[in-house]
Amino acid sequence: MPKLDVVKDHPDENPIIDTHCHQPTEEFLHDAGGLMMEDAAEKFGSSIETDTYDSLIEEYHEVGIGKTVLLGWDAETNTGNPPVPNDYVAEVRDEYDDFFVGFASVDPLKDDCVEEAERAVKDLGLSGFKFQQIAQGFDPSDPEHEELFATIEDLGVPVVFHGGNSTLGAGAPGGRGLKIKYGNPMLIDDVAAEHPDLQILIAHPAFPWEKEQLAICQQKGNVYMDLSGWMPRYIDDQVLHYAKSLLKDKVMFGTDYPMIEPGPWLEQFEELDFPEEVQRKILWENAEEFLGL
Secondary structure (H helix, E strand, C coil): CCCCHHHHCCCCCCCEEEEEECCCCHHHHHHHCHHHHHHHHHHCCCCCCCCCHHHHHHHHHHCCEEEEEEECECCHHHHCCCCECHHHHHHHHHHCCCCEEEEECCCCCCCCHHHHHHHHHHCCCCCEEEECHHHHCCCCCCHHHHHHHHHHHHHCCCEEEECCCCCCCCCCHHHHHCCHHHHCCHHHHHHHHHCCCCCEEEECCCCCCHHHHHHHHHHCCCEEEECCCCCHHHCCHHHHHHHCCCCCCCEECCCCECCCCHHHHHHHHHCCCCCHHHHHHHHHHHHHHHHCC
C-alpha cells in the first residue's frame, strides 16, 4: 500500500513507530510460543511462518515505519516453554540499532527476576520491559511482585503490560491452562497507583475490559495504551472515540507483528478519517515522548 498522506508530508520518510513487535523467527513463534501459538494460528485461520529481520524492516519501511519496539518474552514457569532471552533481544537491537528499541522480559515467578531486571537494563542496555500476565500466569497487583516493580521504577524505564483477552491457547481444552483474568487492566491500576513514577503502556484495546482500560488511562497520568493486536475496524467504537478526543495524547500505534502486519492495519486506520493532528500523535508523536526518543 502507498504511505499515508500524513507520512508523505513528514521530513523523515519513515516517521511511524510501532510500539508492539515480536520476533518473526523460531525463537518466538515456535520455541517460546509452542502449542499455544499454534492454537492461536489455527483458531484464526492463519499459519506460523518464520521470516527474517531484513524482510521485516523492508516491509515496515514500505509503509513509513522507521522504528519499532522489539519485545522479549519469558513465560517459562507457567508454560514450560523456553524464553526469548534478553541477551538475544539485545543482540538483534545491536545489529539493527537504528530500527529496534529493545524491551526485556522477566518471568515474575522466577526467584532471580529482580536481578535479571537490573541486568537487562544496566548490562544489556535494554530500554524497558514487557509483561504478558496471561501467559506468565501472574497477578501484577499481588504484593509478592512489589519488589520487582519498585526496582523497575527505580531503573527509570517504562513497562508494557498485556491488556485484555489473549488468543494464545484459543480453542484448546482449558485454553492450555491460561487464565484470562490476569489480562484485566484493573490489576494494572494497582501497580500504577503504587508506582507513580513507573511509565506504563497497556498493550491492546483490552477486550472485554475496554471501558476499564479507558478509565485507567484517563485517571492515571502514568498509564497509556496502544491499539495493537486488533485490526482497526474491529476496535470498539468507544475506544476509537477516546483515541481521537480525551486520550489523543495517550494512545499509540502498535501491530503485534507478525500476528498483524503493518500495511493492512494502516490501510484500515486511514479509513477512520482521524484528523491529521491526531494521526501524528497516535502514529509517532506519543510514542516518541513515551520512549524518550
